[in-house]
Amino acid sequence: MKLNRQQELAVRHVDGPILVLAGAGSGKTRVIVKRIANLITDAGIYPWHILAITFTNKAANEMKTRLETMLQESDSRKITVGTFHSVCTRILRFEHNALKLSRNFSIADEANQLTRIKRALKETGANPDILTPKLLISKISRAKNQFETPETWQNKSGYNPFNKTFAEIFQLYQQGLKADQSLDFDDLITETVRLFQNEPHILSKYQDKYRYILIDEYQDTNNAQYMFVKLLSGRYRNVMAVGDDDQSIYQWRGAEISNIINFHKDFPGAKTIKLEQNYRSTQIILTAASALMRHNKKRNPKTLWTDIQGGELIHLETWLNDKEEARAICRNITNKVNSGFRKYSDYAVLYRVNAQSRVLEEAFQSQKIPYRVVGNTSFFKRKEVKDLLAYIRLVLNTGDSVSCRRILNVPRRGIGKTTLNDLEEVAVRNGTDLFSSIGLLLQTNQLNSRKHQSLEAFVSLINALKKIDQENNAEDVVRHLLQMTGYRESFVIHASAEAKASIEIIDEFVNTVADYVVHGDGSLSGFADYLSLYSDDEDGDLGADTNQVQLMTLHNAKGLEFTGVFIAGLEEELCPLIRNNKESLSAELLEEERRLLYVGMTRARQELHLYNAERRFLYGREMVRQPSRFLYEIPSESLKQVDHARDMMQKTKSNPAAARKSFNSGDRVLHATWGTGTVVDCSGDGPTAKVVINFDRGLKKKLLAGPANLVHLNRNISRIKT
DNA sequence: GGGTATATGTCAGCA
């Protein structure tokens, strides 16, 4: 397809800063890829001078693949494509000396951060109900991205006790990371920026290396990432920032929309190009999505347009509950596929929170529809993966005490609480890491022989693995690791289904490392980075079953497109999400939620299906739901609306059989006015039976079964029982 | 020291 005028201008741009405001579906990835190709083939720029930064690893891989098809392999290989985190990790590992950091520093993932925060909370004795671990992590993240340190917080905390506690925890957290030779995700960026600031010759080297910088999803960059770009581009100023303020959905984690708005101030003389033609969606879908977005006040007005006239109306279906919703989605997809014009992979089901995937997965399984949950990091959250990763981290960096503590007694080797406490004490007293403290404790000769033996065995195990790592690839190390620790065998003994699942995960882990050795550099440290930075699980073997429906969160759908999109759970408090009933939704958050739905809607090419349910099982209980306010912001002429919940209620109402059912205490029932409740007592039979019900909204009512038209919620009984 | 039963908190989104 030919480029349009604006796209052409962006692709042909060579020198100087340029901002590309690219609306949804306006072909921005194509523009970035073509411009890179153009820089090399037409402008004669060396490929190693080009740095392309994407938001996810997935996007990076896709870009690499597309570049490979357009360029000679010798060229495409030399272009640097990656996320901020992966690019910075590479720089830090290379320049570790200047930072007085081990080359094999560990990357602390979220779980690792959490254990550190919890420990710091305990140490300070702060109340974890007010400063919750999660809140602390996000506060620290924000502080770091503003280049604030525990010290600056100490100074500015003044008399505010919360700030003071925060400063203390921040300090402990940071000390812990440092002692363990670990960096968290934010450090990866901020430490690179500090390196650039403190070592002009290093900055100069990289400025010279990366003369052409392209950044995708610029609306989602944070302050530290901005600083990185600003410094790195300082000499040549060849920055192309591509983004769309309407698709900014990461402000919650520090993304600053001002980066895109202030681009001209930051890079004087910058060109601006607006891509407003949408090549993806039908007029109907685009009109509806634009109408939704007009409710946002803080945005640059824009007029997206499309050549793809008309199209199907957007379907809006209301169901009685989340199970019915999931079943309906499955039925609709099956019908479409059976019609012969669509395949499973044409469809994606999007939702606001990962917890929604469960009901959907159950429905897909029972209807035998092939599906894949995208971006769900469940594999990386598995205990087995964390354990093995902890081993790897410890082998690479024995200073990593958090990892050491995790696997010191996994599998069981008789090093329990008491010994661990002793070791920690030795570590603190000598100012060493946990692993070194084992050697120190062994020297004291104060241990009984059993303890002595198991500790000694552990040390030699790790040392042996270190040696193996020096001469072998990551796969060999992992295989030796499993063999020497007996980790896999520790599950084989148990015949339980749980143990079987564990073994499957371990085998999958081995496959992952084998795959990495084939496709990556094969090193253990490279593999550890891969595991730490690639939280979106790529599904290495994409060749297998690709004809699957994709399930993912709205966030994960960014940058993707599908022929048909189903969005589930369009209800108040879920979309827009309100986590805390006490807290009201700020205007900023509401607008971000709206943008998130906008991103979801604009993923659709031909079909868009929206769903809401009147009841939903969430946070451990069934809740009565209200339709999302966003549904009222979509013009009704774009919608084809069916209320199946109402139909179902009416059907049961007109069916006297329902009234004849007798009720038992414990039964879950539904009443047209009072909603759901639990039967606590029932006397009599048939329509004249007197039923006492505790309604979920807090009312207790005595009703006559007949006129009350109670509906048995049998479909929910299995859930309520457990 | 280790395993299991019970209590408690969590399900926001991501690199």
Add this chain to the structure above:
DNA sequence: ACATATACCC
């Protein structure tokens, strides 16, 4: 409903 944290027992 699930996962983790602690409490308690062997």
